[in-house]
Amino acid sequence: MSDSSPIAVLITTLGCAKNLVDAEVMCGSLVANGIYLTTDPDSADLMLINTCSFINDARKEAEDAIRAALHWKRKGQQREGLFRAVVVAGCLPQRNPQECAELYPEVDFFLGLDDVPRVHELIKDFFAGREKMPLPSVSLPTYLYDHKAPRVTVTPENYAYVKIAEGCNHRCAFCAIPNIRGHLRSRQPDSVLAECEQLLEQGVREINFIAQDSTSYGREAGNNLLDLLKRCDRLPGDFWLRVLYTHPLYVNQEFLELLAHGQHIVPYLDMPLQHISSHILADMRRGMDGPQTRKLLELIRSKYPQITMRTTFLTGFPGETDEDFQELLALLPDMRFERLGAFAFSPEKNTPAMTLDRKKIPASTAKRRRDALLKAQQSISLAINKTLVGQTMLILPEEKLTGRNFIGRGKADAPEVDQCVEFKALPERRQKMDFAKVRITACGPYELQGLEVP
Numbered sequence: 001m002s003d004s005s006p007i008a009v010l011i012t013t014l015g016c017a018k019n020l021v022d023a024e025v026m027c028g029s030l031v032a033n034g035i036y037l038t039t040d041p042d043s044a045d046l047m048l049i050n051t052c053s054f055i056n057d058a059r060k061e062a063e064d065a066i067r068a069a070l071h072w073k074r075k076g077q078q079r080e081g082l083f084r085a086v087v088v089a090g091c092l093p094q095r096n097p098q099e100c101a102e103l104y105p106e107v108d109f110f111l112g113l114d115d116v117p118r119v120h121e122l123i124k125d126f127f128a129g130r131e132k133m134p135l136p137s138v139s140l141p142t143y144l145y146d147h148k149a150p151r152v153t154v155t156p157e158n159y160a161y162v163k164i165a166e167g168c169n170h171r172c173a174f175c176a177i178p179n180i181r182g183h184l185r186s187r188q189p190d191s192v193l194a195e196c197e198q199l200l201e202q203g204v205r206e207i208n209f210i211a212q213d214s215t216s217y218g219r220e221a222g223n224n225l226l227d228l229l230k231r232c233d234r235l236p237g238d239f240w241l242r243v244l245y246t247h248p249l250y251v252n253q254e255f256l257e258l259l260a261h262g263q264h265i266v267p268y269l270d271m272p273l274q275h276i277s278s279h280i281l282a283d284m285r286r287g288m289d290g291p292q293t294r295k296l297l298e299l300i301r302s303k304y305p306q307i308t309m310r311t312t313f314l315t316g317f318p319g320e321t322d323e324d325f326q327e328l329l330a331l332l333p334d335m336r337f338e339r340l341g342a343f344a345f346s347p348e349k350n351t352p353a354m355t356l357d358r359k360k361i362p363a364s365t366a367k368r369r370r371d372a373l374l375k376a377q378q379s380i381s382l383a384i385n386k387t388l389v390g391q392t393m394l395i396l397p398e399e400k401l402t403g404r405n406f407i408g409r410g411k412a413d414a415p416e417v418d419q420c421v422e423f424k425a426l427p428e429r430r431q432k433m434d435f436a437k438v439r440i441t442a443c444g445p446y447e448l449q450g451l452e453v454p
Contacts, residue, residue, distance in 0.1 A: 006034060006035065006036050007035045007036065007045050007046065007123060007124070007127055008035075008036040008037075008038045008043055008044050008045050008046070009030055009035055009036065009037055009038065009044060009045070009046045009047075009048055009123065010037075010038050010039065010040070010041060010043075010044035010046070010047050010048070011023055011026065011027060011037065011047075011048045011050060012047070012048070012049050012050065012065055012069075013050040013090075014049070014050065014051055014052045014058065014061055014062055014065060014090070015050075015051070015052025015054065015058055015090070015091070016052065016054075016210075017161045017208070017210050017244070017415075017416070018161075018163055018166075018210055018211070018212070019050060019051075019052055019090060019091070020154070020155075020161065021145070021151075021161050021162075021163045021210070022050060022089075022090065022113070022116050023050045023154070024151045024152055024153055024154055025116055025117070025145045025149050025150070025151050026048070026050070026089070026116055026119045027151070027152035027154065028149060028150030028151040028152045029116070029117060029118070029119050029120045029149075029150055030119060030120050030123070031150065031152055032120070032150040033120035033121075033124075035120055035123060035124075037152070041072055044084070045083070045084060045085065045127075046084070046085040046086070046087060046108075046123065047069040047072060047073070047084075047085075047086050047087070048086075048087045048088075048089055048111075048119075049062065049065045049066055049069055049086070049087070049088050049089065049090075050089045050090040051065070051066075051088060051089065051090040051091055051092035051093070052090065052091050052092070053090070053091035053092040053094075053095045053176070053180060054091065054176065054177065055343070055346035055348070056346045056347075057346070059092065062088075062090075062092050066086070066088055066104055066107065069086045070086055070104070070106050070107070072084065072086075073085065073086050073106065074106075085108040085126065085127075086106070086107050086108055087107070087108060087109055087110070087111060087123070088100060088104065088107050088110050088111070089110070089111035089112075089115070089116075089119070090111075090113070091113075091180050091181070093110035093111065093112060093135075093136050094112045094113050094136055094141065094180055094181075095176070095179070095180050097110055097112065097135040097136045097137075097138065098135065101135060108126060108133070109122065109126060109133035109134075110133075110135055110136055111136060112136025112137055112141060113136075113141035113143060113180075113181065113182075114136070114137060114141045114142060114143045115136060116143055116145070117143060117145070117149065140167075140179075140182035140183065141166075141167075141181065141182045142182060142185065143166075144163075144165075144166045144185050144186075144187060145163070146187055146188070146191040146195075147191045147192075147194040147195040147198060148191075153199075153202075153204075155415070156398045156399060157203060157204070157433060158203075158204065158205045158206060158396055158397065158398060158433055159204060159205065159206035159207070159208060159396070159398070159415055160199050160204045160206075160207060160208070161207075161208045161209075161210050162192060162195055162196060162199070162207055162208065162209055162210070163187075163210050163211060164186065164187055164192050164209050164210070164211050164214060164217050164225075164228065165184060165185065165186040165187065165211035165212070165213075165214070165216065165217045165218075166181060166182070166184075166185050166211070166212070167181045167182040167183045167184045167185050167212060168181065168183075168184055168212035168213055168216070169183060169184040169216065169219075169220070170212075170213060170216075170247065170285075170287075171285055171352070172274075172284055172285050172286060173283060173284050173285045173351060173352040173353040173356065174274075174284060174314060174317065174345065174346075174348065174351060174353045175348070175351060176348040176349070176350065176351050177212055179350055179351075181212060183220075184212075184213075184216055184219065184220050185220065186211075186216075186217050186218045186219075186220065186221055186223060188223075189218075189223055189227065189228050189231060192209075192228060192232070193228075193231055193232060193235075196232050196235060196241075197235065200235065200237050200239060204239065205238070205239050205240065205396055205433075205434070205435065206239060206240040206241075206242065206396055206415070207232075207239065207240070207241050207242070208242045208243075208244055208414065208415065209241070209242065209243045209244065210244050210245055211245055212245065213245060213246070213247045213250075214243050214244060214245050214246050215246045215247050215249075215250035215251060215255070216247065216250065225243075225250075225255070226254055226255060226258065229241070229243070229258055229262070229265060230258070232264070233258070233262050233263050233264050233265055234263070235264070237264075238435065239264055240264060240265075240266050240396065240411065241262070241264040241265045241266065242265075242266050242268055242414060243259070243265070243268075243269075243270070244270045244414060245270060245272075246269065246270060246271045247271070247272075248271050248273060248286075248288055248293060248296055249286070249287045249288055251269070251271055251296060253299070256269075256299075256300060256303075256304050256307065259304070259307055260304045260306055260307055266411040266412075267304070267306045267307045267308060267411065268307065268308045268310070268411060268412060268414065269300070269307050269308065269309050269310065270310045270311075270414065271309065271310070271311055272311055272312040273293060273311045273312070273313060274286060274312070274313060274314045275313060275314060275317065275320075275324070275328055276290050276293060276294070276327055276328050276331045277290060277320070277324035277327050277328065278290040278291070279319070279324075280317055280319065280320055280324055281293070283317070283318070283319055283353075283356060283358065284314075284317060284353075285352065290327075297309075297335050301335065308338045308339065308411070308412040308413075309335070309337050309338055309339070310337070310338065310339035310340070310341075310414065310417075310418065311337050311339075311340055311341075312340070312341040312342065312343065313328060313340070313341075313342045313343075313373060314342075314343055314344075314345055315328075315342060315343070315344055315345065315366050315367075315369035315370045315373065316344050316345035316361040316362075316363070316365060316366020316367075316369060316370070317345045317353070317361070318345075318353060318356045318358035318359065318360055318361060319356070319358030319359055319361075320361055320369075325369050325372075328373070329372060329373065329376060332373070332376050332377060332380060333376075333380065336380055336384065337377070337380070338381070338384055338412060339381075339412075339413070339414075339417075339418050339419075340373070340374075340377045340380075340381075341417070342370045342373040342374050342377075343370065344363065344366035344367045344369075344370045345361065345366050378445045378446075379445075381419075381445040381446060382443070382444065382445040385419075385443035385444070385445065385448060386443060388440045388443060388448065389440050389441065389442065389443055390439070390440065391439070391440055392437055392438065392439045392440075392453060393410045393421070393437075393438055393440060393450070394410065394411065394435055394436070394437060394438075395408040395409065395410055395421050395423060395435065395436045395437075395438045395450075396408050396409055396410075396435055396436075397433045397434075397435075397436060398415070398420070398433075400431060400433075401422070403424075404424050404425045404426075404427065404429070405422060405423070405424055405425070406422070406423055406424075406425050406429075406436070407420050407421070407422055408420065408421050408423065408436065408438075409421060419446045419447050419448065420447060420448075421438060421440070421447075421448040421449070421450055422447065422448070422449050422450075423436065423438045423449065423450040423451060423452055424450075424451050424452065425452045426452045426453075426454065429452065436452045437452065437453050437454070438450040438451065438452050438453070439451050439452075439453050
């Protein structure tokens with residue numbers, strides 16, 4: 001890079017959609033301040049890895065990405081004489097900046113979550129010759145973007161995420177997020193509404209609300225999710241509004257009515273339950289026992305059959321017996337969740353689960369139980385999909401394939417985590433990415449195929 005040429009940055013983001021929004025805000029900050037973005041490693045002066053540190057698998061993925069970036073740096077410097085830099089951002093350095101600096105001495109500098117809005121300043125300082133770049137603060141972060149923050153969305157053009165809150169005030173025994181992301185802090189309703197309006201003006205057809213717990217939105221500031229949803233549901237246009245990451249403790253009948261009967265709000269409930277055994281739920285500090293959880297699920301199934309339910313479960317939590325797991329396994333055919341994920345317990349430093357006086361479950365057992373859940377769900381998913389064959393569904397296209405083939409999703413499927421529909425479009429569709437009516441012709445357990453109809 002010459003002294004006069006602009007800095008070019010390649011950003012890789014890992015982990016959840018909440019981390020993706022952080023990366024999009026960083027992209028906006030860079031572009032607004034004269035720094036180029038590139039997807040070509042050979043054109044980049046700096047690689048920025050935006051990491052996740054939620055569980056051990058996420059840290060391994062981050063470590064692999066950092067090592068690959070350092071290899072790119074060494075290759076450019078040693079073989080081509082180029083000046084290249086590597087920056088690590090996100091939850092990994094936020095969680096333990098000193099440990100990261102010791103593990104990766106070749107990384108040029110690290111960014112914490114409060115550094116997101118000033119990433120351009122730090123990168124320019126570094127390229128201006130600042131010798132000692134500061135480590136991220138060990139204090140809990142407080143930053144929360146708003147609709148005025150520059151942002152470059154990197155999702156497909158039809159959908160976007162809107163982070164309505166940051167941090168979490170729950171203290172689930174297995175979760176390190178409050179120690180990383182800080183206390184709950186919610187955006188002002190007017191700011192969320194303004195961002196939704198901006199995205200709709202740009203042509204976005206699906207807005208996905210995200211937070212560590214979306215149903216906690218506004219609780220620390222006298223606002224609430226229901227009022228926000230009602231305001232956003234009145235916005236004009238042809239679009240979907242989806243709420244992700246809810247907590248069963250705050251899922252009530254008024255919220256379910258909105259999901260079931262909203263104008264733009266899709267009838268889709270993303271509600272991680274984690275378990276069904278009462279003593280496991282108590283040790284997890286989830287705030288609900290097994291009978292309360294079942295009562296909520298039975299209400300949804302009996303009164304709101306149009307609502308698609310997505311949930312996730314955690315296997316191998318300390319103290320989980322074979323009987324506990326069998327109770328969890330039996331819940332699947334009882335409730336027939338349309339979408340389900342499962343994770344094996346990952347011991348996390350400085351979480352209550354680490355000091356819980358319960359029998360530790362071998363990792364192999366936790367993984368075997370996880371796999372059993374997923375296998376049981378596969379047959380349920382296939383049976384549900386078979387009932388869709390012959391039906392006509394409204395599909396939001398995401399990507400054009402070869403010829404007249406497209407990939408898209410229905411109301412029952414969230415981006416990135418749920419199934420897709422591959423369909424053959426009508427000849428007049430060409431490149432258009434507006435909503436399509438698709439008749440389902442075939443299915444697997446996690447995918448649908450169909451034909452667009454007039």
